[in-house]
Amino acid sequence: MTTDVSERRVGATGAPVPPPPRAAAPPTVTTAIVVATAAAEHGEPTATLAWEDTTVVRRLVEQIASVGAQTIHVLVRPDGAAAVERALGGAAVSLERSDSPSSDLRTIARIARESTGGLLVALGDVVTQREVLAGLAVDPRVATGALATVNNLGRPTAPRIRSARGRVVSAASPYHLVHRPTATFLGVLKVGADDRATFAGVAEHLATLTAGPLPEGWAEELDRKEGMWRGGFARMAARQSAEAGDARTAGLLEVDADLDDDAVAGPEELAPERPEDIVLSEADEAELRRRVAVAPDDVTSMLLAGLVRSGTQVAVNHLRKLFWARTLSAADVERAATDIQRFDEDKVLLDSAVKAADGFFTTFFVSTYSKYVARWAARRGLTPNQITTVSVLIGFAAAAAFATGDRWGLVAGAVLLQIAFTTDCVDGQLARYTRQFSKLGAWLDSVFDRTKEYAVFAGLAIGYAATHADDIWALAGAALTLQTVRHQMDFAFGAARQQVIGETRHPPIEQPSDRVGAGARPPAPEGGSSAPARAVVDAPAAAQAVDPPRPVSLPRRVLGLWRKLDRWPGMVWIKRMVAFPIGERFAVISLTAALLDAKVTFIVLLAWGGLAASYTFAGRFLRSVSG
Amino acid sequence: MSAVAPPAARPAPLVVYRDDGNFSNAFGKFGRRLPIPSIVFAALAALLVVVPALVGAGEDVAIAAVIFAVMLGGLSAGRAEEGRFRWLVPPAIRLTEYGGLLWIGAVAGGDGLPAAFALLCALAYRHYDLVYRLRHRGVTPPQWVNLAGLGWDGRLFFSAVVLLTWDVVPEGFFIAAIVFGVMFVAESVAGWTSSARGQRGSVYEEEEDEGQ
Numbered sequence: 084m085t086t087d088v089s090e091r092r093v094g095a096t097g098a099p100v101p102p103p104p105r106a107a108a109p110p111t112v113t114t115a116i117v118v119a120t121a122a123a124e125h126g127e128p129t130a131t132l133a134w135e136d137t138t139v140v141r142r143l144v145e146q147i148a149s150v151g152a153q154t155i156h157v158l159v160r161p162d163g164a165a166a167v168e169r170a171l172g173g174a175a176v177s178l179e180r181s182d183s184p185s186s187d188l189r190t191i192a193r194i195a196r197e198s199t200g201g202l203l204v205a206l207g208d209v210v211t212q213r214e215v216l217a218g219l220a221v222d223p224r225v226a227t228g229a230l231a232t233v234n235n236l237g238r239p240t241a242p243r244i245r246s247a248r249g250r251v252v253s254a255a256s257p258y259h260l261v262h263r264p265t266a267t268f269l270g271v272l273k274v275g276a277d278d279r280a281t282f283a284g285v286a287e288h289l290a291t292l293t294a295g296p297l298p299e300g301w302a303e304e305l306d307r308k309e310g311m312w313r314g315g316f317a318r319m320a321a322r323q324s325a326e327a328g329d330a331r332t333a334g335l336l337e338v339d340a341d342l343d344d345d346a347v348a349g350p351e352e353l354a355p356e357r358p359e360d361i362v363l364s365e366a367d368e369a370e371l372r373r374r375v376a377v378a379p380d381d382v383t384s385m386l387l388a389g390l391v392r393s394g395t396q397v398a399v400n401h402l403r404k405l406f407w408a409r410t411l412s413a414a415d416v417e418r419a420a421t422d423i424q425r426f427d428e429d430k431v432l433l434d435s436a437v438k439a440a441d442g443f444f445t446t447f448f449v450s451t452y453s454k455y456v457a458r459w460a461a462r463r464g465l466t467p468n469q470i471t472t473v474s475v476l477i478g479f480a481a482a483a484a485f486a487t488g489d490r491w492g493l494v495a496g497a498v499l500l501q502i503a504f505t506t507d508c509v510d511g512q513l514a515r516y517t518r519q520f521s522k523l524g525a526w527l528d529s530v531f532d533r534t535k536e537y538a539v540f541a542g543l544a545i546g547y548a549a550t551h552a553d554d555i556w557a558l559a560g561a562a563l564t565l566q567t568v569r570h571q572m573d574f575a576f577g578a579a580r581q582q583v584i585g586e587t588r589h590p591p592i593e594q595p596s597d598r599v600g601a602g603a604r605p606p607a608p609e610g611g612s613s614a615p616a617r618a619v620v621d622a623p624a625a626a627q628a629v630d631p632p633r634p635v636s637l638p639r640r641v642l643g644l645w646r647k648l649d650r651w652p653g654m655v656w657i658k659r660m661v662a663f664p665i666g667e668r669f670a671v672i673s674l675t676a677a678l679l680d681a682k683v684t685f686i687v688l689l690a691w692g693g694l695a696a697s698y699t700f701a702g703r704f705l706r707s708v709s710g
Numbered sequence: 711m712s713a714v715a716p717p718a719a720r721p722a723p724l725v726v727y728r729d730d731g732n733f734s735n736a737f738g739k740f741g742r743r744l745p746i747p748s749i750v751f752a753a754l755a756a757l758l759v760v761v762p763a764l765v766g767a768g769e770d771v772a773i774a775a776v777i778f779a780v781m782l783g784g785l786s787a788g789r790a791e792e793g794r795f796r797w798l799v800p801p802a803i804r805l806t807e808y809g810g811l812l813w814i815g816a817v818a819g820g821d822g823l824p825a826a827f828a829l830l831c832a833l834a835y836r837h838y839d840l841v842y843r844l845r846h847r848g849v850t851p852p853q854w855v856n857l858a859g860l861g862w863d864g865r866l867f868f869s870a871v872v873l874l875t876w877d878v879v880p881e882g883f884f885i886a887a888i889v890f891g892v893m894f895v896a897e898s899v900a901g902w903t904s905s906a907r908g909q910r911g912s913v914y915e916e917e918e919d920e921g922q
Contacts, residue, residue: 224846522846523902529842530835537831544827556823557816560830564808567834571727572801574841578723579797707794 112220112273113200115152116191117144119167119207120160120181121377121411124369128163129377129411130207131170134420138170139208139410145174146213150220152203156194158187167207185294187382192286195279202279204383206270210419211407214432214518219273219400222520226275227282227395229254229387231266232402239315240308240374241267241409242384243352244399245597248580251397252587253597256384257308258301261597263351266399269407270383278395285389285592292593293385304595309375310358316367317355366414373411392589392597403435433458436515442664443656449508449666456505457512467514471527474506478535485539485676488546496542497677503535504669532665537563539672543681558685565692566668572696576703638709645702663695721850725790726840727800731861737784744785747793751786752802755779759806763813769874772817776810776870780863804837807862811883814869818879825883832891833865839898855897859890 119130119140130140137145144155155176159167164180179194181187195202203220219230229251231244243264245253254268255261274282292298355361363371390397406426408419436457437450460470477499484496510528514520544559590599635643648654660667671691675684730738741751758779762771783806786799808830815826836859843849850856860868865886873882 526842526846526902529846530838533834533838537834541827541831544824548824554823556827557812560808560812560815560823560827563827563830563834564805564812567808567830567837568801568805570841571804571837572797575724575727575800576797578727582722582724582791703797704795707797 111201111223111225111275112150112152112203113154114194114198115147115155115203115205116194117147117155117157117176117205117207118187118380118382119157119163120184120187120382121206121208121380122160122163123411124373124376126162127166128159128170128207131163131166132208132410132413132416134210134416137172139210139416140167140170141172141174143205143207143209144171144176146211146216147203147205147220148174149213150217152220154198156190157207158190183293184379184382184385185290187380188286188290188293188385191382191386192283192290195274195283195286198279200276202274202282204272204274204386206381206383206409208410209270209407210410210416210423211269211271211402212405212423212426212428214428215402215405215407216271217518218403219271221518222400223522224520224525225273225398225400227278227390228273228398228400230269230271230402230407231399232269232407233266234402236267236407237319238267238409239319240312240371240378241269242381242387244268244387246399247584248577249399250581250584251387251391251399252584253589254384254388254391254397256388257378257381258297258304258385259388259592259595259597260304260307261352268384268387269402270381270409272383272387272390273400274390278390281393281395282386282390285393285395286386288592289382289385289389298593300595305378307354308378309371310354311352312371312374313358313361313363314353314355316363316371317361320364320367370412377411389592392592394589396585404431405435406431429458433512433516436512438511442662442666443660444670445508445664445666448670449505450512453505453508454512454516457509457516460509460513461517465513467510467517467519467524468521468527470506470510470513471524471531474503474510475531475535477503477506478531479538482535482538482542485542485681486545486549488548488550488681492546493680494677496539497673500539500669500673504666507532507535536566536665536668540685543672543676543684547681555682555685558682558689562685562688562692565689565696569692569696569699572699572703636709638705642702642705642709661695661698663691667691721844721848722791723841723844724796724800725787726844726850727837728787728790728803729837729840729856729859729862730784730787731856731859731864733780733863733867734784734787734861737781738787738790741785741788744788746789747795748786748789748799749793749795749802751782752799752806755782755786756802756805756809758782759810759813763809763816769817772813773870773874776814776866779806779810780867784863803862807833807866810866811869814874814879815883818874818877821880822883825880825887828887829883829890832887832894835891835898836894839894843898843901849901851897851901855893858893 117130117140119128121129123129123132128140130138130143132139134142140157144157147155155174156179157167157171157176158179158181161180161182164178168178179190181190191204201220203216205216215230219225219228222228229244231246231251242255242257243261244251244255244266245261245264246266253261253264255264387397404426405428406419406423408415408422410416410419433454437446437454441450481496481499481503484492484499486492507528510524514524540559540563544555548554548556588599590597649658668688671687672684675687728734741748756779758775762775767775783803786803790796790799811826811829811833812823815822815824840850843851859865869879869882873879
């Protein structure tokens with residue numbers, strides 16, 4: 084596919100866009116619903132706000148069409164229909180007139196029942212990059228998923244979610260609250276073909292609930308949220324004046340890359356005790372009014388909450404380091420237009436192609452340059468699977484070189500192994516960069532990684548036996564056993580956690596709180612300040628955030644202390660190194676084999692691997708006993 | 711919420727990862743009736759193999775230990791999905807199996823250990839494939855492969871009782887490595903090319919905390 088170089092498509096901003104996924108991966112989303120019902124202050128729908136030489140909604144519709152949706156429905160209020168139609172400027176969509184959130188939900192249910200294939204539901208005033216939508220829509224590994232971020236967006240009104248092991252376990256809506264949220268939902272939801280019927284049922288049920296008087300506690304929850312948001316705006320303002328900088332964008336750019344959301348639950352989101360006493364600046368007050376006014380129209384978060392409560396498996400699709408905003412006013416658009424300029428889409432896409440939680444060696448010695456190899460490969464039109472295959476062939480060559488057993492063979496093997504490892508990183512980065520995900524690719528990548536590693540073990544043992552009086556097959560077998568057992572423990576631990584999440588009972592959607600039975604009440608108001616989860620910039624006041632006191636078991640306390648260690652500089656990297664991930668393993672093999680001999684290689688692999696096994700075992704043991 | 715029918719029974723990962731054969735299926739039924747968590751049996755099985763192997767016990771001990779380990783490991787099949795420490799059971803079974811095969815290879819002498827290593831490579835392919843197939847496609851291998859593969863218990867028992875007593879461990883292991891290797895790889899590759907679309911895979915975890 085060398086023609087890709089000349090045929091490279093150019094995006095709306097003039098930046099080169101990576102080649103679209105091959106035809107082999109059919110678009111998983113065929114139908115999209117854009118919810119353009121929220122009204123701005125001047126009465127026109129927010130989606131009709133001007134964006135450069137187009138409009139917010141038209142830009143979004145074009146982006147959605149470009150990621151594979153063939154049919155796009157746009158939900159409008161009858162009095163906003165004409166404005167939206169004008170704003171769409173003749174884009175091929177079908178307008179659906181609907182006069183209330185309840186009727187929106189009913190329309191969405193109808194479309195879901197009538198369509199085939201996957202479905203994308205998005206708020207019409209979302210401004211983001213095409214690649215964000217592509218990441219959600221095209222990835223075949225995500226059947227049903229919600230676009231979310233763990234970054235501090237500086238937007239206290241965006242609905243929060245709690246996730247565990249890549250799955251949404253609780254979601255807020257205007258009427259539903261989440262205890263200890265970990266991330267923010269960004270108004271874009273993908274529903275896999277297999278979940279469409281469930282989704283339609285959820286939408287119909289929500290339509291019934293929102294048609295008449297709201298169920299008990301819903302209106303109160305929305306009031307509570309208003310107070311909470313008021314507190315959020317006040318905190319943000321305090322922080323901004325304290326830093327004399329723009330905390331909003333600062334928070335956006337200095338993203339917290341730690342996505343291991345299983346370990347830490349965020350603090351409880353509490354409303355200040357007397358929110359009405361908080362005086363906001365005029366601009367913030369207006370902003371809060373706008374957000375509160377459109378909250379009941381946010382059917383995407385209601386649908387997400389409904390899906391999660393119905394027990395549907397909803398994956399978290401991370402925004403990573405790309406841009407997102409919900410624009411409700413011309414001022415919002417202006418700010419978004421400035422902020423989005425700071426994102427060099429290609430650079431950000433390339434940076435976020437690097438796995439966020441990779442090991443030390445991989446992050447600092449491989450990913451720094453392998454991403455450029457990935458970009459080069461993308462421009463040559465190479466596929467991730469081709470790179471994977473090249474990588475395993477180089478891995479076999481390394482094993483063959485090791486098998487000679489002589490010094491130059493060991494040195495050559497060490498070098499080849501590092502090349503194989505780099506190409507192995509490239510395939511994943513290429514897949515993420517070009518959104519060429521496939522189930523086959525993921526499987527090939529995993530299987531070939533193991534094949535390479537164990538082939539190298541065999542090569543080292545053969546080479547040693549050929550050049551020494553004794554042999555090291557027992558050590559090689561022990562190293563293989565240790566590595567396989569460690570992986571089995573990882574897999575089984577993950578499966579056990581998923582089992583727990585899958586069996587978690589959810590309260591019915593009629594209940595605002597996400598807790599079953601006792602503790603179903605919303606968190607009590609608290610003295611004024613609570614830190615937003617994982618805030619990048621902590622306000623001095625937020626440091627005083629107090630969690631509701633509750634008995635803490637010894638293992639839990641040990642785990643808490645262990646996590647606190649992460650605040651020390653470099654501690655996170657040390658912990659990741661101790662776990663002996665693949666980059667460190669391959670570095671150990673290359674260094675010890677090239678400089679010393681294969682026996683040392685296996686002894687180091689066994690010693691470090693044994694330490695890693697004990698370390699991960701201890702952590703999981705504590706988590707298991709702490710419940 | 712209208713009652714949503716649960717999806718068709720999905721294979722349970724913690725059961726699939728074990729790679730049980732007929733011995734374990736039989737012992738598991740018995741183990742199910744005992745009020746003892748599976749980790750107790752699985753950990754005992756692993757210790758029974760690893761400790762004497764590390765101190766260099768001989769052939770008779772190996773045969774006896776492996777037979778008892780197969781029984782204990784089989785008992786742990788009964789409550790594979792229960793207990794706080796259920797996630798330790800599949801790795802304990804793997805340790806029992808691989809450790810046992812290496813021990814048998816060691817006491818057999820000759821090319822026993824390289825042959826055991828070759829066999830472990832074929833088995834490792836199988837065990838990673840079980841995980842990745844379930845994760846990426848939501849399916850398990852067809853029943854004939856599971857039967858022909860004998861299960862971890864069948865392989866261990868056969869190696870100790872037949873190969874070791876007849877003194878044909880290196881030959882037996884090399885042949886098993888080739889036969890199993892070809893069978894496992896060919897079937898899993900054929901599975902990918904033939905099935906257009908499996909069930910939904912397990913949740914795709916963007917950030918896995920597993921050392922990859």
